[in-house]
Amino acid sequence: MNKLFGVLIGILISTSVAADVNDFRCFKSIGVKVPLRLQFVFQTDKPDTGYVIYQNGSKPIAVKMLKEREMRRVPGGGPSVIEAQWEEITSDGTGGKYIVVSQGARINEFRYVRKKDGKLFKFEEDIEALAERGCEWNKK
DSSP, rough: OOHHHHHHHHHHHHHHHHHHHHHHHEOOOOOOOOOOOOEEEEOSSSSTTTEEEEEEEESSSEEEEEEEEEEEGGHHHHHOEEEEEEEEEESSOOOEEEEEEEEEEEEEEEEEEEEOOOOOOOOOEEEGGGTEEEEEOOOO
């Protein structure tokens, strides 16, 4: 029974890792002396949840979508421009908010508002950090 349970857990873990392989984006902050780098993971099985991994962070930070709204409908049936707000879920309630403006698979804007002081950080996609299984920031 214990062997079967172990195999089942292994399958579930590998399945969830495989599901996340193509559902992440790498970002770096712009307009600051020392750029912040993060990986934002959109979960395929629960589209309103995800997590963020900072380059020098200690662990992933869970995020939950607060709301989503259509900003602009594109004529001819193309994908609409959508704004989604994601909130960090932290045990002490200090988490900030991410604002993601996208059109289809393209992310046009990515911002973070720090909760403690309202400071706004703007990000751009960090294409150079993209790797098969996640962001790699220490590439030479």
